[in-house]
Amino acid sequence: MQRIVWGRTTSSNVMKVLWGLDELGLPYQRVDAGGSFGGTNTPAYRAMNPTGLVPTLQEGDFALWESNAILRYLCGTHPAGSALWPADDRARANIDRWMDAQQTVLNRPMTGVFWGLVRTPADKRDLNAVAAAIEETARAWSLIETVLRQHDFIAGADFTLCDIPWGVHAHRWFGMQYYGLTRPDMPALRAWYDRLCRRPAYRDCVLATPIV
Numbered sequence: 172m173q174r175i176v177w178g179r180t181t182s183s184n185v186m187k188v189l190w191g192l193d194e195l196g197l198p199y200q201r202v203d204a205g206g207s208f209g210g211t212n213t214p215a216y217r218a219m220n221p222t223g224l225v226p227t228l229q230e231g232d233f234a235l236w237e238s239n240a241i242l243r244y245l246c247g248t249h250p251a252g253s254a255l256w257p258a259d260d261r262a263r264a265n266i267d268r269w270m271d272a273q274q275t276v277l278n279r280p281m282t283g284v285f286w287g288l289v290r291t292p293a294d295k296r297d298l299n300a301v302a303a304a305i306e307e308t309a310r311a312w313s314l315i316e317t318v319l320r321q322h323d324f325i326a327g328a329d330f331t332l333c334d335i336p337w338g339v340h341a342h343r344w345f346g347m348q349y350y351g352l353t354r355p356d357m358p359a360l361r362a363w364y365d366r367l368c369r370r371p372a373y374r375d376c377v378l379a380t381p382i383v
């Protein structure tokens with residue numbers, strides 16, 4: 172069965188799905204969509220994904236949107252997924268909780284930092300607003316710093332599904348140009364990011380894409 176990921180590689184939410192597919196060793200085709208590629212406002216695309224956003228996963232006549240739901244679906248339907256998303260209820264709930272927190276706690280302030288620094292033209296850049304967003308984003312990252320002081324990955328000793336949503340944003344957090352603005356030092360977070368950088372799938376699906 173043909174598996175298609177709709178979405179541009181520069182989208183953090185698309186990166187999550189590509190990284191997850193690579194970790195699971197699942198083949199797929201990718202079709203550029205969203206951003207300057209467009210294509211997300213057509214009736215055919217909206218029938219698959221009524222939000223008009225990316226990514227969308229398509230497998231035959233089945234289509235799924237919401238990046239974290241796609242990651243869980245991929246793990247749930249493939250044997251290798253049990254290492255990343257174990258069946259044990261409490262282990263799984265812990266992973267799901269951290270995945271949700273990326274969307275509910277990190278995403279909004281992190282978007283403020285990323286758009287303020289990267290996707291805003293230099294003459295319109297508001298460094299005071301970005302500094303406030305950095306402060307709020309750092310509070311979100313400090314949740315991760317706390318658990319990473321106890322173990323190598325977010326949910327425990329091993330890499331699991333919840334490292335993916337946060338890991339995509341870690342590359343931006345460490346890789347953006349800050350124009351003199353500072354971030355608090357978080358050594359456990361940095362060590363975890365360095366650990367992720369040694370994973371081939373992270374290198375191919377996240378590090379290889381410019382922060383734009």
Ligand SMILES: N[C@@H](CCC(=O)N[C@@H](CS)C(=O)NCC(=O)O)C(=O)O
Pocket residue numbers: 182183184185204205206211223224225226236237238239
């Ligand atoms: N909660 C959704 C958010 C999807 C989303 O906001 N996607 C952005 C890219 S990261 C998008 O489609 N932006 C418009 C576009 O690229 O055309 C998810 O996790 O999949």
